[in-house]
Amino acid sequence: MDTVVSGIRSTGNLHLGNYFGAIKNFLRMQKENNCYFFIADYHALTTHPKPADLHGNIKQVLAEYLACGIDPDAATVFIQSDVPEVSELYLLLNMNAYVGELERTASFKEKIRKQPDNINAALLTYPVLMAADIIIHKANKVPVGKDQEQHLEMTRKFARRFNMMYEVNYFPEPDAYNFGQQLVKIPGLDGSGKMGKSEGNGIFLSDTPQEIKKKVMRAVTDTGPTTPGQELSEPVKNLFTIMNVVSDQDTVKFFADKYASCEIRYGDMKKQLAEDIIKFTEPIRIRINDILSDNKYLSKVVAEGAEKARASASKTVREVREIIGYRPF
Ligand code: TYM
Numbered sequence: 001m002d003t004v005v006s007g008i009r010s011t012g013n014l015h016l017g018n019y020f021g022a023i024k025n026f027l028r029m030q031k032e033n034n035c036y037f038f039i040a041d042y043h044a045l046t047t048h049p050k051p052a053d054l055h056g057n058i059k060q061v062l063a064e065y066l067a068c069g070i071d072p073d074a075a076t077v078f079i080q081s082d083v084p085e086v087s088e089l090y091l092l093l094n095m096n097a098y099v100g101e102l103e104r105t106a107s108f109k110e111k112i113r114k115q116p117d118n119i120n121a122a123l124l125t126y127p128v129l130m131a132a133d134i135i136i137h138k139a140n141k142v143p144v145g146k147d148q149e150q151h152l153e154m155t156r157k158f159a160r161r162f163n164m165m166y167e168v169n170y171f172p173e174p175d176a177y178n179f180g181q182q183l184v185k186i187p188g189l190d191g192s193g194k195m196g197k198s199e200g201n202g203i204f205l206s207d208t209p210q211e212i213k214k215k216v217m218r219a220v221t222d223t224g225p226t227t228p229g230q231e232l233s234e235p236v237k238n239l240f241t242i243m244n245v246v247s248d249q250d251t252v253k254f255f256a257d258k259y260a261s262c263e264i265r266y267g268d269m270k271k272q273l274a275e276d277i278i279k280f281t282e283p284i285r286i287r288i289n290d291i292l293s294d295n296k297y298l299s300k301v302v303a304e305g306a307e308k309a310r311a312s313a314s315k316t317v318r319e320v321r322e323i324i325g326y327r328p329f
Pocket of ligand 1: 005006007008009010017018019020021022040043129130133134142143144145146147148184185186187194195196
């Protein structure tokens with residue numbers, strides 16, 4: 001049995017990238033493994049959400065998580081800030097994380113570009129907090145999308161460094177995990193890059209059918225192939241990537257053949273894609289709304305999750321303190 005940890009920031013509604021990059025794998029793992037799935041609401045603070053919005057954001061993401069099928073009876077579902085032990089491990093790990101390596105992290109460089117007015121210290125140490133989230137439960141598998149690969153490499157490095165520094169074999173080195181397959185990157189509808197929460201290029205699990213149709217029909221394409229077998233442009237390749245995860249394989253083949261013979265009509269392809277996305281998201285959207293209105297259920301889930309997560313986290317922190325050399329008087 002593996003120990004599995006993964007999290008999602010509470011900075012916006014969940015989109016198809018979150019689902020196919022991470023959640024789909026959680027769902028496949030939750031029954032047979034010791035799984036911890038959490039809402040990363042400390043990580044969400046790096047973008048300075050308003051206090052009035054913080055709780056609502058967490059609640060929304062929690063309801064969406066559950067609506068996807070994450071089962072709190074099978075897995076431990078919790079809120080990061082309900083487990084303060086993680087901040088102690090974060091502090092301890094920060095002692096052995098070097099500024100140079102943190103500055104070289106791709107996500108930090110991207111944040112510098114995106115939010116030049118808010119380059120706070122927590123952005124720099126973001127991978128350390130993420131490592132703490134993972135190793136505090138001594139996880140060995142972490143189902144995440146491609147964009148988190150470097151953070152997982154750093155997590156392994158921090159775990160290994162701790163073990164070497166204190167000459168112990170305490171923390172396992174966890175792997176980014178996708179059932180032996182490449183990690184997934186779901187692109188956005190704007191022609192380049194990945195689907196993101198704040199990029200304005202996403203399809204959210206909570207979008208209405210009308211919103212989905214509108215977004216898909218507006219997706220960037222090109223002027224169409226002119227020679228048989230022509231290579232796909234990036235925006236069109238992206239549409240096929242999304243189609244590949246939501247549509248059946250006959251549909252994908254139908255449009256791929258049409259493309260290859262230069263007969264494709266992007267309007268038809270988009271209509272089909274929108275229909276298939278709606279077929280996938282609509283049952284989830286309905287469940288999100290049901291769950292959101294059941295506050296009693298949500299509070300029960302987080303209270304039980306916090307208790308289980310704290311039991312595991314406090315054991316680790318106690319042992320880590322001992323390894324480091326803290327002793328009772
Ligand atoms: P976040 O909230 O950005 O994304 C949550 C999960 O969704 C995946 N994902 C994608 N996968 C494929 N294609 C996309 N376009 C796409 N967009 C997002 C992410 O890879 C991720 O698996 N730092 C993390 C949250 C976190 C965490 C952790 C994850 C904090 N601590 C510990 C795992 C373990 C993040 O910002 O994810």
